[in-house]
Amino acid sequence: MLSLSIGHSLTRQISIVNELFDSHLNTIMNFTFRGLMCPVFTPFKPDFSLNLEKIPEYALYLKENNVHGILVNGTSGEGYSMNVEERKLVAEAWIKEAKKYNMHMMLQVGGAPLPDVITLAKHAEELKVDSILTLPELYIKPTNTNDLVDYLEIVSKAAPNTPLLYYHIPMFTSETLSMSELITEAKKSVKTFKGIKFTSNNLTEGKAAFLASGNDCVVFLGADSVLLDAFILGFDSSIGTTFNMSNLGFDIMELMKRKDNTKMTEARECQEKLSAVITTISQHGNWVQTMKAAMGLLTKIDVGQPRPPLKSLTRAQIKEISNGLVKLGLKVNI
Known part of the structure; x- marks a missing residue:
């Protein structure tokens, strides 16, 4: 009877420890960042080696433009085109600046073989x-939500x-699983899971994911062209490449924060201009x-040229983009 009592006591102690750990973990995992975040480009030198010396200047520019969050080694950051050591070096360079300027730093760790992702x-x-972001396995793709x-x-x-x-x-991973289902299931079993970056124009699915996220997760829109509708x-919240070089996304967010219907026309005009800017830049x-060309x-x-297999734009293409941006009322460097 005594041994049984001790057994029950030990089981209860373990249960209490687990409960305390879960409570502590929930405190640690309190992901509070909301708003707009810039997915930063990775600067490369003409020989396509890392140009880490550019990062402090880049970070200061973002801080001066009221950027409070950055995503490092994402799609815009060409993390998929770097080896593990290069990705570490870029992360180390950016974390120094993020801490200096009190920016939330999200680091994309996926797009590589699983041992490298780990x-x-x-x-x-x-x-x-502050947080990590991961792509799915890109070769042995998950075929269902559980995977x-x-x-x-x-x-x-x-x-x-x-x-x-x-x-x-x-558009890059060809992974089309339900994001609302993923969020629902991941919240049950992945204790550090705090949301998704939703880079798609399918706002029907996006809305379902947003509803599934509840108060404890976040859905970052990754499609600048539908920012207002989202x-x-x-x-x-949104993570958008154009936030690096245009205030239009920030203007849309501020107008929407006012919850003033009289501002909707102004917000719509900002979105129309942002969409026109995106079309002008991305047509080539x-x-x-x-x-990257538009950033310059x-x-x-x-931030230099993109790393192969991506190709640099020709001078004629850059000139055409420049002319188009000028027509939209933007000031360009050439």
């Missing part, structure tokens, strides 16, 4: 980044004290190669 997630936690949740759980365990978000970008549906190629046209920050 290595990058562990490194992210060592750096004490994807299992993958996220593996990444989560590599960085058990860092909020984790999933990167939904079907905010109307209830979104409050891949999103990254064209946006619209800001003082030279």
